[in-house]
Amino acid sequence: MSALIIDILLWASVAALAVMAWQRGSAVLASSAREGTMDFIAIVPRIALGVIGSGFIAAIIPPEVITGWLGPDSGWAGVLAAVIAGAATPGGPVVGFSIGAVALKSGGGAPQVIAYVIAWALFAFQRLILWEIPFMPARFVWFRAAVSLPFPFLAAAIAMTIGRP
Amino acid sequence: MPDISSNETGPDDDTAADAEAPPRRRRKQLDWPTIVIAVLVAVSAALVYRRDGGPGVWEILQHDFALFGGILPRVLAGCLLGAFIAEILPHEKVARSLGPSSGLKGLLIGAAFGAVLPGGPFTAYPVASALLATGADFGATIALVVSWTLIGYGRAIAWELPIMGTDFTVWRIVISLPLPILAGALGRFVYVRIYPTDVP
Numbered sequence: 001m002s003a004l005i006i007d008i009l010l011w012a013s014v015a016a017l018a019v020m021a022w023q024r025g026s027a028v029l030a031s032s033a034r035e036g037t038m039d040f041i042a043i044v045p046r047i048a049l050g051v052i053g054s055g056f057i058a059a060i061i062p063p064e065v066i067t068g069w070l071g072p073d074s075g076w077a078g079v080l081a082a083v084i085a086g087a088a089t090p091g092g093p094v095v096g097f098s099i100g101a102v103a104l105k106s107g108g109g110a111p112q113v114i115a116y117v118i119a120w121a122l123f124a125f126q127r128l129i130l131w132e133i134p135f136m137p138a139r140f141v142w143f144r145a146a147v148s149l150p151f152p153f154l155a156a157a158i159a160m161t162i163g164r165p
Numbered sequence: 166m167p168d169i170s171s172n173e174t175g176p177d178d179d180t181a182a183d184a185e186a187p188p189r190r191r192r193k194q195l196d197w198p199t200i201v202i203a204v205l206v207a208v209s210a211a212l213v214y215r216r217d218g219g220p221g222v223w224e225i226l227q228h229d230f231a232l233f234g235g236i237l238p239r240v241l242a243g244c245l246l247g248a249f250i251a252e253i254l255p256h257e258k259v260a261r262s263l264g265p266s267s268g269l270k271g272l273l274i275g276a277a278f279g280a281v282l283p284g285g286p287f288t289a290y291p292v293a294s295a296l297l298a299t300g301a302d303f304g305a306t307i308a309l310v311v312s313w314t315l316i317g318y319g320r321a322i323a324w325e326l327p328i329m330g331t332d333f334t335v336w337r338i339v340i341s342l343p344l345p346i347l348a349g350a351l352g353r354f355v356y357v358r359i360y361p362t363d364v365p
Contacts, residue, residue: 006319009283010242017249028252036248039291040241046199047240051233053206055225060212093324101328114337117329118344121314127286132310133198135247135290140297144307147352151311151344158340 043134050130057126058090063099070103070116079156082112086119086152089126096120111159119152239287247291251299260300265353267305269346272353275305276345279312285320289313303356308349315341 022029069085070078089096100117104110123145132141214222263271282289289310297306314320316338325334 006284007239010239010246010288013283013288014242014245014249017246017253020253021249024253032248032252033245035251036245037241039248040244043240043244044237047236048233049199049203049206051236052226052229053202053209055229055232056206056209056213056222059221059225060209060216093320094328097324097328101330104329104333110333113333114340117325117337118315118341122311129198129202131286131290135243135286136294137297138196138198140303140306143303143352143356144310147307147355148311148348150351151348154347155340155344159336162340 046134047130050126050134054090054126054130058095061088061090063089063095063102066099067102067106070099070108070112074109074112076156078109078112079115079153082108082116082156083119083123083152086116086121087123087125089120089124091126096124111156114159115152115156118155122148122151236287239284243284243287243291246288247295250292251295254296254299256299259296263296263301263305265302265304265357267302269350271302271305272308272346272349275301275308275349276312276316279309279314279345280316280318282309282313282317283319289317302353304349304353307352308345311348312345315344 018029018033021032066085066089069081085099086096089099096117100113100120103116104113108116128141128145132144136144210222213225261267262274267274279289282292293306293310293313296309297303301309321334321338325337329337
């Protein structure tokens, strides 16, 4: 259901932008549509490799391994382990959030779980390789990842300071 | 890699000539990240084969092919979005509101845009890439990408709320609120020191 809404929103945005391009002349519409299609063709092999291969990577990194790094280990060593675990988590949002939920229920500290979820959102290696690098300039991706490095730790520090509601 | 050095910031970018020779992201050929992932996939597939045999490999392959088929139209939509945005947005305006000298306002615009961007990675990255090619700087683009990934509502509503619960999700998002701006500011601060020649 939500997938359908996403698709409708997505193609409605494409249609709206296509109309705006067309208002500048049909040549503008044609050239940008061709450009987008060429981008698509250029990117498909990479996406294919990533999506079709990601199942294998996920299969050899079982979630239990990641969960093990998110034990009740408190303090900054726990935060560091959580950040590494977040970056190493394969698969999509279901895997990442499920691991976080399991860690929370099995006694993982809240700051560590925050650090894990944020590190996963920022650096999950599979999303970086599969999505960000094909679409963005590689220089930007590495720069973005390096600059983001302090933020899971900052989030954990904020979480430790304000505590859980 | 988009050429963000100097030649896209001229005042005459919006002319008809521009429609014929728009700034283009050079398409990447086989690059080393692709080779790394190919090796990673091959090794993982071999390990799965050794552990589970042919049927195990086949099962994963079927599932991933279905996933790939479902995602393909969205990737096309994302690429078209990126191309149209690169064509429609006046580069002068993008450079002014999201460029290197856009200040805190540019970071806020980037972060706000990232937070409301619909869709998934198949839209966020092509759109971010298009903005980068039309004059946004690394700082504002970082704010956009980090905001999309940390406070974008799509993933939070679809996955985080049901799995992690409302308390945790709201708490996590509140803590994350300042991070896109801080990441963008840090990005700008570091960028001008690493690539001083790129700044106009």
